[in-house]
Amino acid sequence: MGNVSISLDPAGQGWVNLTLSIGSHSFVLDGLSDTTDVFGDLVRAAVHIAAGGFDAQARFDCEPVELRLMLERRWEGVPQQQVFRVRVFEFADYYADSPLETGEELFCVACDPVAFAGAVRLAAARLLADVDAEGHLDWWGLPFPFRAFSALEAALAERRPEVR
Numbered sequence: 001m002g003n004v005s006i007s008l009d010p011a012g013q014g015w016v017n018l019t020l021s022i023g024s025h026s027f028v029l030d031g032l033s034d035t036t037d038v039f040g041d042l043v044r045a046a047v048h049i050a051a052g053g054f055d056a057q058a059r060f061d062c063e064p065v066e067l068r069l070m071l072e073r074r075w076e077g078v079p080q081q082q083v084f085r086v087r088v089f090e091f092a093d094y095y096a097d098s099p100l101e102t103g104e105e106l107f108c109v110a111c112d113p114v115a116f117a118g119a120v121r122l123a124a125a126r127l128l129a130d131v132d133a134e135g136h137l138d139w140w141g142l143p144f145p146f147r148a149f150s151a152l153e154a155a156l157a158e159r160r161p162e163v164r
Helices: 038-050 113-128 146-156
Strands: 004-010 015-022 025-033 055-061 066-076 081-091 104-110
Touching: 004 038, 004 113, 015 038, 015 081, 015 104, 025 055, 025 066, 025 104, 038 055, 038 066, 038 113, 038 146, 066 113, 081 113, 113 146
Parallel strands: none
Antiparallel strands: 004 015, 015 025, 055 066, 066 081, 081 104
8 A cells, every 4th residue: 555654844924835745645634724623634534543433634725725634434346445545635615515516536545544544644743843832833823733642543553551
């Protein structure tokens, strides 16, 4: 299924570009606004998948366009096998809360769900290095998602937690 990498790159005050690279496929979600919690929503979606969830999504405002990241596990084929896909859809207006079937699919690639969640953790860790004492990045308007990041690290841990 190939390597998975994710990068979050500043694109001006209050804007970020999210690059998904999965195997030989790449896609850039350009111009995501801090009117949505890009980092937090991405990390929370990865937590859900890393913890075994079947579906998660993150909606990003591109003013006015919406880009929606869909993370999906499905049973397919004969014999049935579980497939995890990363999909990106575009919608005309973020605030319209459009149903999925009205969007245009821009990207769809299968990969390992744990590799995807691990790539999100690594991308967030790179951002964490630049967070100030108040929990902010100087170019981003929202705080770093510390709790979600801790939950993602826990979900990716390969040890059994102690029960007291």
